Amino acid sequence: MEVKGVAFLARQAQAEQSFGRERWLAFLAEQAKRDPIFAQPVLPVTRIPVEAFLRLNDAMTQHFYEGDPHAFWKYGIKSAEYALGQGQLKALFSKGDYRRFALFTPGIWKGYFTQGDLTAKVQGTEVELRIIGVPRPHIYFELSVMGFGYGGLTYLSGKEIPHEVVKGFSRGDQEVLYRFTLPA
Numbered sequence: 001m002e003v004k005g006v007a008f009l010a011r012q013a014q015a016e017q018s019f020g021r022e023r024w025l026a027f028l029a030e031q032a033k034r035d036p037i038f039a040q041p042v043l044p045v046t047r048i049p050v051e052a053f054l055r056l057n058d059a060m061t062q063h064f065y066e067g068d069p070h071a072f073w074k075y076g077i078k079s080a081e082y083a084l085g086q087g088q089l090k091a092l093f094s095k096g097d098y099r100r101f102a103l104f105t106p107g108i109w110k111g112y113f114t115q116g117d118l119t120a121k122v123q124g125t126e127v128e129l130r131i132i133g134v135p136r137p138h139i140y141f142e143l144s145v146m147g148f149g150y151g152g153l154t155y156l157s158g159k160e161i162p163h164e165v166v167k168g169f170s171r172g173d174q175e176v177l178y179r180f181t182l183p184a
Contacts, residue, residue, distance in 0.1 A: 002047040002048060003053040005042045006111060011060065012042075013082070015060065072139060072147065073144070073147040080149075096157070097156050101152045101153065102149070105149055108148065125183070126181060142170055159183050161182065
């Protein structure tokens with residue numbers, strides 16, 4: 001499994017915005033000692049081995065967030081807010097398009113990762129997002145992707161979206177299933 005450079009660039013933008021460019025570059029220089037792929041410029045189309053990408057995210061969470069795994073959820077929310085508010089998804093969605101956004105999320109997975117699948121099912125006021133077929137289950141995939149879904153649904157609906165964790169890598173499951181309740 002590989003992670004596309006666009007995922008790295010999103011994380012880099014968040015870190016620079018939150019902690020400053022100098023702190024990010026110092027952190028990245030340390031990571032490049034272990035994973036040389038981070039010593040060279042990463043482009044949106046760069047393919048990053050999943051193990052290197054997960055080590056980067058684990059180290060970033062340890063370094064900047066004192067190891068709090070909930071930071072992965074925050075990464076997802078911030079990514080959704082950025083993408084919908086000023087990034088690549090701004091032109092595609094308007095306030096109120098939360099059902100359409102939910103159905104679009106599988107395409108976002110394909111834009112970031114080379115293996116595994118994200119499926120979306122909307123039925124009435126319920127949205128189920130499921131991650132399957134990930135060869136390297138890791139809490140990063142669960143929390144950042146479901147955080148992205150939550151962040152997008154919340155941003156576009158203008159309301160907090162309740163959710164239930166049915167299955168998750170964080171629970172030892174081999175797939176992820178979150179159920180979100182949309183406004184009526």
